[in-house]
Amino acid sequence: MSKPKILVARAVFPEVITRLGQYFDVESNQADETWSKAQLAEKLKGKQGAFTTGSDRIDADVLAACPDLKICANMAVGYNNFDIDAMTEAGVLATNAPDVLTETTADFGFALVMAAARRLTESEHYLRAGKWNKWRYDMFAGSDIHGSTMGIMGMGRIGQGIAKRGAHGFGMKVIYHNRSRLDAALEAECKASYVSKEELLKTADHVVLVVPYSPASHHTIGAAELAMMKPTATLVNIARGGIVDDVALAAALRDKRIAAAGLDVFEGEPKVHPDLLALSNVVLTPHIASATMPTRLAMASLAADNLIAFFEGKVPPSPINAAQLAGK
Ligand code: 8YV
Numbered sequence: 212m213s214k215p216k217i218l219v220a221r222a223v224f225p226e227v228i229t230r231l232g233q234y235f236d237v238e239s240n241q242a243d244e245t246w247s248k249a250q251l252a253e254k255l256k257g258k259q260g261a262f263t264t265g266s267d268r269i270d271a272d273v274l275a276a277c278p279d280l281k282i283c284a285n286m287a288v289g290y291n292n293f294d295i296d297a298m299t300e301a302g303v304l305a306t307n308a309p310d311v312l313t314e315t316t317a318d319f320g321f322a323l324v325m326a327a328a329r330r331l332t333e334s335e336h337y338l339r340a341g342k343w344n345k346w347r348y349d350m351f352a353g354s355d356i357h358g359s360t361m362g363i364m365g366m367g368r369i370g371q372g373i374a375k376r377g378a379h380g381f382g383m384k385v386i387y388h389n390r391s392r393l394d395a396a397l398e399a400e401c402k403a404s405y406v407s408k409e410e411l412l413k414t415a416d417h418v419v420l421v422v423p424y425s426p427a428s429h430h431t432i433g434a435a436e437l438a439m440m441k442p443t444a445t446l447v448n449i450a451r452g453g454i455v456d457d458v459a460l461a462a463a464l465r466d467k468r469i470a471a472a473g474l475d476v477f478e479g480e481p482k483v484h485p486d487l488l489a490l491s492n493v494v495l496t497p498h499i500a501s502a503t504m505p506t507r508l509a510m511a512s513l514a515a516d517n518l519i520a521f522f523e524g525k526v527p528p529s530p531i532n533a534a535q536l537a538g539k
Pocket residue numbers: 263264265266286287288289290312498500501
C-alpha cells in the first residue's frame with residue numbers, strides 16, 4: 212500500500228524527517244525556502260497531511276486548492292494561523308503542540324520581564340559602544356522585580372508558569388486577568404489573585420501578556436490601556452503580535468508614559484515597526500520564547516505524533532477541532 216503524502220512546510224530536525232519517512236511519502240522544506248500562501252497551497256496540492264508552524268496560514272483559499280488534505284499538525288501551541296471554521300468545513304483536522312513548551316516559554320517570559328525592567332540590553336549596548344566612563348547613582352536604574360506586583364493577562368499553562376516563577380522565586384505579588392477565573396486550588400498554587408483588566412493595568416509594576424490571538428483579542432493593549440499603566444511599569448508580550456498596538460506602544464515608550472517593554476512577537480513579524488526599532492527602552496527578540504533545542508524537538512515530535520496517530524486511525528494526542536468535525 213502506498214504511504215500517505217505529507218508536506219513539512221519548514222526545515223525541522225533531520226531525525227523528525229527520518230521518522231516521518233517511515234510512515235509517509237514526505238516532501239519537506241529542508242532548504243528553508245520562504246513560501247507565500249499561494250506557494251504553500253501549491254506545495255500542498257496532492258498531500259493528505261501537513262506539518263506546519265505557527266506562521267503557515269491555512270485558510271479557505273488554501274483548503275480550496277488542496278482537496279486531498281485531511282490533517283494539519285502545527286508545531287506550535289498557538290494556532291491563529293489556522294482558520295478552524297474553514298478547516299472544519301473542509302473536513303480537515305487541526306492539531307497543535309501544547310504542554311511541551313510551557314516551562315521553556317515561561318522561563319523566557321520571565322527573562323523578558325527582568326531584561327526590560329532592569330534595562331539589560333540597553334545598558335549592554337551602551338557599554339559596547341564605549342560610552343561607559345564613570346559611575347553615576349542613577350545610571351541605568353530600572354525597576355525592581357522582587358517584591359513588585361506582576362499582572363498576567365491570560366492565565367493558561369504558560370501564564371501559570373510565569374506566575375509561579377514570580378510568586379515563589381521572587382516574592383512577587385501576582386494578579387491576573389483571564390476569560391474565566393482559575394479554581395481556588397490553582398490560584399493557591401500560583402499564589403495569584405483574580406482582578407479586572409482595569410485593576411491589573413493600573414496596579415501592576417510588570418504586565419505580562421499571554422493571551423491567545425483571535426479577532427476578539429486584537430489590540431487588547433492599545434493607547435487607552437497603556438494610559439492606565441504606571442509610568443514606571445514594564446509591558447511584556449510573549450503571546451502574539453496583534454495583541455498589542457505596536458504604534459501606540461512605541462508612542463507610550465517614547466513619551467515615557469510607561470518605562471519599558473519586552474517584546475518577542477510583533478504585528479506583521481518578521482517585520483518590526485521602525486518606531487519600536489528606534490527606541491532603546493524596549494527589548495526586542497525574534498519570536499524565540501520556545502527556542503531551546505529540547506523543547507523544539509519535543510514540539511516537532513508532538514506534531515509528528517499527531518500525524519502518525521491520525522493516519523493509523525488512532526486518536527491524535529492534541530486535536531483542536533475533533534469535536535466540531537465529529538458533530539458535522
Ligand atoms: C513557535 C509559538 O515557535 O508555540 C507557539 O505558539 O509561538 C512558538 O513556540 C512559533 O509559532 C512557530 O511555530
